[in-house]
Amino acid sequence: MEILSFSNGILKILDQRKLPFSNEYIICQDYREVVRAIKEMVVRGAPAISIAGAYAVAQAKGKKQDFERAAEEIMAARPTAVDLSNAVGFMLEGINAEKDEVELAKEWEDSIYEKCFNLCNHGAELIKENARVLTHCNTGPLAVGKHGTALGVLITAHKKGKNPFVWVDETRPRFQGALTSWELLQEHIPHKVIPDSSAGFLMQKEEVDLVIVGADRICKNGDFANKIGTYSLAVLAKHHGIPFYVAAPTSSLDLSLDTGKNIPIEKRDEREVLEPMGVRAYHRDSSAMNYAFDTTPADLVTGYITEEGVRKKP
Ligand code: MRU
Numbered sequence: 001m002e003i004l005s006f007s008n009g010i011l012k013i014l015d016q017r018k019l020p021f022s023n024e025y026i027i028c029q030d031y032r033e034v035v036r037a038i039k040e041m042v043v044r045g046a047p048a049i050s051i052a053g054a055y056a057v058a059q060a061k062g063k064k065q066d067f068e069r070a071a072e073e074i075m076a077a078r079p080t081a082v083d084l085s086n087a088v089g090f091m092l093e094g095i096n097a098e099k100d101e102v103e104l105a106k107e108w109e110d111s112i113y114e115k116c117f118n119l120c121n122h123g124a125e126l127i128k129e130n131a132r133v134l135t136h137c138n139t140g141p142l143a144v145g146k147h148g149t150a151l152g153v154l155i156t157a158h159k160k161g162k163n164p165f166v167w168v169d170e171t172r173p174r175f176q177g178a179l180t181s182w183e184l185l186q187e188h189i190p191h192k193v194i195p196d197s198s199a200g201f202l203m204q205k206e207e208v209d210l211v212i213v214g215a216d217r218i219c220k221n222g223d224f225a226n227k228i229g230t231y232s233l234a235v236l237a238k239h240h241g242i243p244f245y246v247a248a249p250t251s252s253l254d255l256s257l258d259t260g261k262n263i264p265i266e267k268r269d270e271r272e273v274l275e276p277m278g279v280r281a282y283h284r285d286s287s288a289m290n291y292a293f294d295t296t297p298a299d300l301v302t303g304y305i306t307e308e309g310v311r312k313k314p
Helices: 031-039 046-062 067-076 083-097 101-123 150-158 176-184 196-204 230-238
Strands: 003-005 010-014 025-028 130-134 165-168 191-194 211-212 217-218 224-227 246-247 291-298 303-304 307-309
Touching: 003 046, 003 101, 010 031, 010 046, 025 031, 031 046, 031 067, 031 101, 046 083, 067 083, 067 101, 083 101, 101 211, 101 246, 101 303, 130 150, 130 196, 150 176, 150 211, 150 246, 165 176, 165 196, 176 191, 176 307, 191 196, 211 230, 230 246, 230 291, 291 307
Parallel strands: 130 165, 130 211, 165 191, 211 246, 246 303
Antiparallel strands: 003 010, 010 025, 217 224, 224 291, 303 307
């Protein structure tokens, strides 16, 4: 299934908000429509939004709009995922060097797919036969466009005959676990969805051999941001002596930040918490805090899986 495609100035995006119940696409003819799609999580996952962002810059340039202003708006759509800013930076540099904007965006897209393909193969080497692996959020092909990152590692390990079993965090408040379960069903990979709060108990019962997650921004010292709940998992894994891996392409690196302290953390609308799946679950006077990401310190990470291999430090 095509997740993102670009032709004749139009970006077609699979609407992930509708999955797994229907396969619908939205059509973006203008960069502002892409910005809206990124903000509203029609397309999500750091590498996938970077590809959408690259094409959005190309659209602005192609229509002779103020593409530098457009670039600012695109980068601000989701501030934590550095892949998006890296993609926009790549586009601006290329456009200023008078390269063709659509070719540049395609080059970015292809480079993301190549990186993720390679990291999945490196990561699959780490997965032992019949390993029970816990993962968070959605990091499969949907989050990239192809291949995936952390979930891509597990899909690749499965294809190599390693027979992994996956514990799927449901990932409140937006339930990206539903996307992960859907992708695992298509690959016939055995798995069970768990409420996020079950992870500690499963680890205590020795039912988790490894934790693997993606990343939205990895700093110079290895601290990284990922979906809210990742930090708790890393602390739990450390406490139980379970290896904890981060899988991300190098497009998720931010070498301008020494540590995770200054990573901008996106805060989203409180209604995502108060109205799960659009249904009000709280009194009308209740309010909520909705950080979309958290930061995990490097000392909780066993290793980083990138397209270059597996390292103790990024
Ligand atoms: O808010 P989302 O669904 O975009 O968050 C996605 C994640 O946190 C992923 O783990 C991360 O982007 C890596 S995706 C390959």
